[in-house]
Amino acid sequence: MATTPLLAGLVLRPHHTALCVDDFEAARAFFTDLIGMVVEGEMDQRGEAGLGVVVGLPGAVIRWAMLELQGYRVELFKYYNPADGRRAGLRQCDRGLTHIAFQVNDADEAYARLRAAGIETYSAPQDLRGGRSRPFYAVGPEGIAVEFIELRDPPPAP
Template identity: 40%
Template sequence: MNHNPVRGMDHIGITVADIDAATRFFIDAFGAKVLYDSLPLEGEDNQGEHNDRVLHLVPGTVVKAVRMLQLQHGPGVELFQMEGPQQREPVRPCDYGLQHFAVQVDDIDEAVKRFEQAGGKMFTAPQPLTFPAEKGEGNCFCYGQTPWGSIIELISTPSPLPYRQHSDLERWKP
């Protein structure tokens, strides 16, 4: 018997320029809570060849702080503050690689308001979901950018998703 060892998403990791500012953003925008600091900002920096190899960092990168946040439901958010000789801007949705994560919300207008009050910038007002498998009364989304440049989607799906008419599988929803 072949047992699938995968249980589900544990956390996402985001590198930020200022871990305290990013923490405040997640608290203000999403009600996040600090679980723990793996590497406190006031502590010793983490750097060296072993670290470069394990995390696949550009040599000379210094890990200044690491903090795990909890959202009400779903995976954790692990924030990294690093300084290095080569750092790039965050990716856009058209770039290769992990380009956004989505947060399920009950009241998208209130979520947009909190996101913006926390310092984020929404690209548009909430839009109806347009993929046929996701359309439904009140089902909507919008993309926004955090103060440090990462992309977050807010999504609300109060109506059943039409894909369920043709599938026994269920999309995870907190």
């Protein structure tokens, strides 16, 4: 029996995924120079009082950017205060956010270009779900996994 979602009629669409990084410049370059995202906004030493309240860290001061591509956004944070953040687990079996994903029209070409640029990958693209998808994971900023996935409908003939 279907139930009505608690926030039915309020949630419009997905907006962004946020990443906290140490090397802000390298992370921004990964998403802008390699993937093609554009900077929608960026601020350094951002520390308005409401920010600390929203993130649950009173007195927070950050470097911030919002990057966008085709309506999807990645929000980058680098904390100056507090500066003692812990690094989360980065294996795909670790609990919590494990990766972000970008759909591509040619996984093999995306893989070849990233490898030629010196980007480490977990593997070459693999056919999954009977050939309906062809994903691979790359090592992104701060070691996060970034999936690139080609979706095929219908899957290629055997």
